[in-house]
Amino acid sequence: xxxxxxxxxxxxxxxxxxxxxxxxxxxxxxxxxxxxxxxxxxxxxxxxxxxxxxxxxxxxxxxxxxxxxxxxxxxxxxxxxxxxxxxxxxxxxxxxxxxxxxxxxxxxxxxxxxxxxxxxxxxxxxxxxxxxxxxxxxxxxxxxxxxxxxxxxxxxxxxxxxxxxxxxxxxxxxxxxxxxxxxxxxxxxxxxxxxxxxxxxxxxxxxxxxxxxxxxxxxxx
Amino acid sequence: xxxxxxxxxxxxxxxxxxxxxxxxxxxxxxxxxxxxxxxxxxxxxxxxxxxxxxxxxxxxxxxxxxxxxxxxxxxxxxxxxxxxxxxxxxxxxxxxxxxxxxxxxxxxxxxxxxxxxxxxxxxxxxxxxxxxxxxxxxxxxxxxxxxxxxxx
Numbered sequence: 001x002x003x004x005x006x007x008x009x010x011x012x013x014x015x016x017x018x019x020x021x022x023x024x025x026x027x028x029x030x031x032x033x034x035x036x037x038x039x040x041x042x043x044x045x046x047x048x049x050x051x052x053x054x055x056x057x058x059x060x061x062x063x064x065x066x067x068x069x070x071x072x073x074x075x076x077x078x079x080x081x082x083x084x085x086x087x088x089x090x091x092x093x094x095x096x097x098x099x100x101x102x103x104x105x106x107x108x109x110x111x112x113x114x115x116x117x118x119x120x121x122x123x124x125x126x127x128x129x130x131x132x133x134x135x136x137x138x139x140x141x142x143x144x145x146x147x148x149x150x151x152x153x154x155x156x157x158x159x160x161x162x163x164x165x166x167x168x169x170x171x172x173x174x175x176x177x178x179x180x181x182x183x184x185x186x187x188x189x190x191x192x193x194x195x196x197x198x199x200x201x202x203x204x205x206x207x208x209x210x211x212x213x214x215x216x217x218x219x220x221x
Numbered sequence: 222x223x224x225x226x227x228x229x230x231x232x233x234x235x236x237x238x239x240x241x242x243x244x245x246x247x248x249x250x251x252x253x254x255x256x257x258x259x260x261x262x263x264x265x266x267x268x269x270x271x272x273x274x275x276x277x278x279x280x281x282x283x284x285x286x287x288x289x290x291x292x293x294x295x296x297x298x299x300x301x302x303x304x305x306x307x308x309x310x311x312x313x314x315x316x317x318x319x320x321x322x323x324x325x326x327x328x329x330x331x332x333x334x335x336x337x338x339x340x341x342x343x344x345x346x347x348x349x350x351x352x353x354x355x356x357x358x359x360x361x362x363x364x365x366x367x368x369x370x371x372x373x
Contacts (some may be wrong), residue, residue: 007245028357084259086261087260087261087262087295088262088304089256089260089263089264089320089326089328090264090293090295090302090304090322090323090326091263091295091302093256093264093363094254094322094323094363095256097254097363110241126271133259135260136257136258136261137257137259140256140257165301169303169304173347176304176330178304180301180302181301181302182300182301182306183297183300183301183302184300184303190343199300200300200302200323202295
C-alpha cells in the first residue's frame, strides 16, 4: 500500500507544496471576497451587519394576541428582536428598556425609520411565558412591541436558525429556575432575513439608532 | 406650605439618596427598576462605599415586601448572559461596590404587594461585621437619575 509515509522524498515535497499553496490561494480569495463585500459598508457597521443576509427557515409561533407569528410577519419591516424571559430581572428588562429608548428616539427624530420598524421579544421560556404574561410584560416597554411564544420545539428551531443559544439552570427547591441566554439584539431585514447583530457591548440607544439609520441608507442606495 | 415643602424635600433627600451605617458604609442612590405589575422578579441596584479602614462584605439583603431576596451577578460569556448567585460580595477598605445593570444586582423575588413606579422599596443590607443598613430604594425606570440626588 502506498501511504504518504512511504512516498519518495520528491513527490512528498511536491504534495506538501501543493497543499500549502492551495490553502494560501483559498485564504487570499476568501479575504478578497470579504473585502469586496464590505467595501461599501461604513466602517461602524463592519462586524455588526452580516457579510450576507441569512435567510431563516419557516417557523410557526404565536404573538401575545394569539395570532400566528411566522416568516410572513417579518416581511415588509425591519425587526429588532431580543430573546429573553419575563422571570429575568436584570438583562431582559435592561435590554427591553434600551429597545424602548431606541424606538422613542426613532419616533421623535426619525418617524420614517420608525414606520419601517417593529420590536419583538421572543420568549425562551414558553413554560412560564404564556400569552397573558407576555401581553403584560412586553407592551410595558413600548405599546407596539410584540411578545412571542409558542411550542418549545418551534422556539428552539427558530432560535437555532439564528444562532441564539439558551440553557435552563438546575431548578431550585421551589422549582424556580433561571435561563442563560444570548443577550444580543437581532436585526432582521424587511425580507425576513437575519441582517445584523448588536452584541451587548454596543447596547447604547444612540449608537443603535445611528447604526440603524446607516443601515437604512445603505439599503436605500 | 413652605414648611411642608421643605419637610418633603428633606424626607425625599433622606429616603432617596444616601444612608449611613455607623460611619463605615455609605449607600448611594438605591433604586429598583420599574417593571410591569405582574412580574415575579425585579432587580435593585446601588453603590455601596466602604468608608472604614477594614474590608467588609455584603452578605445578605432583606425586605419585608418580597418572599425572597438574593444577590446575583450577571456574567457574560461569549455574549451569553448567565445569572450566578453570590453568597457575599467583598468591599475593600475605602472601596466601592457597584450593583448595576448587567453586573452584580439584588434580585427581589415574588413581590407581596405591587411595586409601583414612583414608589419605594424598603431594603436592609447585612454586612459581614454584623452591621445592618436600611435604605428605601426608589422605583423608577433605568436611565432616570433621581432628581433630588443630583442637587447635593
